[in-house]
């Protein structure tokens with residue numbers, strides 16, 4: 231039975247709005263050095279041949295993953311990591327798969343841009359936790375990703391022909407950093423110009439119960455607004471509505487509204503507020519759908 235995280239370890243509403251808008255959250259140096267180094271020592275023998283490492287079965291409850299002593303288990307059971315998981319998919323989540331990804335020193339080939347798995351159309355989402363047990367410098371194989379791509383549904387490597395996208399980022403950060411991606415995030419392993427192997431442990435978790443208001447709600451009203459504010463909701467820069475209106479640098483002019491709607495739909499799901507709207511897009515269509523139903 232999982233212990234409920236301390237509220238200070240949960241995400242805030244502001245962080246949830248960032249996740250819904252951009253599809254990721256980054257947490258520098260959350261894993262202590264002894265766990266990072268134990269992980270690298272455990273991953274060394276199999277390295278990139280991670281299929282040789284003993285792994286859980288898909289569907290294993292999070293609470294049963296990697297019992298002690300295990301550096302992966304120790305990372306997953308850190309209070310802050312438990313708080314992040316609880317906020318996004320719940321501690322009753324189950325294991326999907328995991329993998330140790332290495333980028334060898336001097337490997338200058340970028341991996342093709344992709345999103346993992348196939349086209350996923352549900353609002354309910356998986357998370358992928360990317361744990362970097364060693365520091366990653368610029369141009370040293372940090373995972374590349376495209377903020378805001380998570381709601382553009384594509385099939386696996388069908389985006390592989392895109393080389394560079396305005397606003398793309400490469401992970402750079404200290405040892406023990408964790409980045410959490412929405413399952414739909416477009417990403418790739420990047421060229422490693424350094425003299426050191428780049429280590430990454432990635433684990434995908436599936437929710438088993440609705441992902442609704444599981445985070446620390448202390449700032450909920452400030453970010454979400456009051457029910458009467460939702461239509462043409464706040465233009466305050468910190469409000470969820472204003473973030474959802476804000477395009478990524480790579481959005482085509484005409485696509486921006488579609489992404490505002492995609493983000494608003496996902497926000498409705500995680501807040502449980504079926505009336506939330508950033509502007510009138512969802513409300514307009516739903517008004518007509520109700521007329522259709524009455525006519526039918």
Ligand SMILES: O=C(O)CCC(=O)C(=O)O
Nearest residue numbers: 331372373418419420430
């Ligand atoms: O190596 C990386 O940085 C990312 C690899 C990855 O996530 C993948 O192949 O799906």
